[in-house]
Amino acid sequence: MHDIRAIRETPDRFDAALSRRGLPALSAEILALDEARRAKILAAETAQAEQNRASKEVGAAKARGDEAEFERLRALVAEKKAEVARLNEEAAAEDARLRDMLVAIPNAPLADVPDGPDETANVEIRRWGNPRAFDFAPREHFDIPAVKPGMDFATAAKLSGSRFVMLTGAVVRVHRALAQFMLDTHVNEHGLTECWTPVLVKDEAMFGTGQLPKFAEDSYQTTNGWWLIPTSEVTLTNSVAAEILDEAALPIRMTAHSQCFRSEAGSAGKDTAGMLRQHQFEKVEMVSITTPDTSLAEHDRMTRCAEAILEKLGLPYRTIVLCTGDMGFGAQKTHDIEVWLPGQNTYREISSVSVCGDFQARRMNARFRPAAGGKPEHVHTLNGSGLAVGRCLIAVLENGQQADGSVDLPAVLHPHLGGKTRIAADGRLD
Incomplete structure (x- = not known):
């Protein structure tokens, strides 16, 4: 399986290797999937941090007797929990799509392998x-x-x-x-x-x-x-x-x-x-x-x-x-x-x-x-x-x-x- 980090760093080299195998350039499609996956992961992490912060503030609002703030924060925690679950699920789906694509691509030939169709x-x-x-x-x-x-x-x-x-x-x-x-x-x-x-x-x-x-x-x-x-x-x-x-x-x-x-x-x-x-x-x-x-x-x-x-x-x-x-x-x-x-x-x-x-x-x-x-x-x-x-x-x-x-x-x-x-x-x- 190919290293996604290497594709990010040298997409042209990756596409050149595929061309030697008689395959079309795929780095742009792969990197788009990778970017979507990473964006979902980052969004999930951000939502998780907001959920954690709101969870800490719930107790403080309860202790102050601020019922309105307590209810607002509790609703926010529930909202962020659902958002984290959704984003994690979407990130997992993007990850699966990226993995499915990567595992179907053949290995890159070494430089001294002769080129040819058959x-x-x-x-x-x-x-x-x-x-x-x-x-x-x-x-x-x-x-x-x-x-x-x-x-x-x-x-x-x-x-x-x-x-x-x-x-x-x-x-x-x-x-x-x-x-x-x-x-x-x-x-x-x-x-x-x-x-x-x-x-x-x-x-x-x-x-x-x-x-x-x-x-x-x-x-x-x-x-x-x-x-x-x-x-x-x-x-x-x-x-x-x-x-x-x-x-x-x-x-x-x-x-x-x-x-x-x-x-x-x-x-x-x-x-x-x-x-x-x-x-x-x-x-x-x-x-x-x-x-x-x-x-x-x-x-x-x-x-x-x-x-x-x-x-x-x-x-x-x-x-x-x-x-x-x-x-x-x-x-x-x-x-x-x-x-x-x-x-x-x-x-x-x-x-x-x-x-x-x-x-x-x-x-x-x-x-x-x-x-x-x-x-x-x-x-x-x-x-x-x-x-x-x-x-x-x-x-x-x-x-x-x-x-x-x-x-x-x-x-x-x-x-x-x-x-x-x-x-x-x-x-x-x-």
Whole structure:
């Protein structure tokens, strides 16, 4: 959420940031609401002071036996009490209108984020690995003979409808091994603290990370009001909501493997084949809570953590900086990591690592106490996939496929698979 004080001080800068997002100037409307709200608050405070003063004078008039003055003052107290209540109610309404407007405005992009309307303006900053040269036409993951016995879309559709999958046998073991490998790497090599969090959260948690109110249709809500998390970014980030942390405790670096749920609203007809875009999937998430002066370095560090997973798996990838028109609602800057999928002959997103500045922290009221003293300041928050487990499974299967229909598996997964090294063409792990 944006800082109203910053908008008051530099409205032109605020409007310029919105323009980079493809939005119209809003500072004048915001400041008009803010001025109306502040005027109501001032009027309420003035009326309250008049009520207090009249209340003190009532007793004195009674003591003097001045009945007329007593009645006048008593009527004035009642009038001012009603006026205070009305003005407070009007101020609260203005405050709600201002807040509703502010929470619907996306974060301001950093200066080095490329401008552009959509993904065509994203900028590639590096590549790693060379796509394998196949001596046969590589298949998409769901058409590989070794995979077909363990990737059942028909049964999942019978149970739940489209965009679900049931994994069995060797395929689900590789899926599980990938998640374990990611967690072990992040904990043992990258210094992240492993967490296990709820997948059901309250409105406040979804609001804190920006899913509510603007993106309610993208998530699932239960009949008793809980929300199914779209990613454990929601729970990990909100773990510091309404807290004042000591600066010495920062950075906080967390990771969690969780089920994730997304309605995929507005994606009808997109990536319907296979398990690239599902309503239920698994992800190993990374979240960092930092001080303002360290968040940009942390962003680069988190990106490297995600890239390291792909490098250990031997999967070619490219890293891009998202332009202003393709960046997520809460992000100041985002690195997308795209893995090579030979079955599609293209790179596809497997991780999105974003620095949010104090945008989420203001929504959550998450602060830290500077070691040098002074007032508490808002923390900075960052989040990123480390990685999406299902998409990583797709990449491992497609890049490891062989002409005979089998799949060779990355060496780093072998210890997590009891020493097994491949999925045979008939679907057995051997």
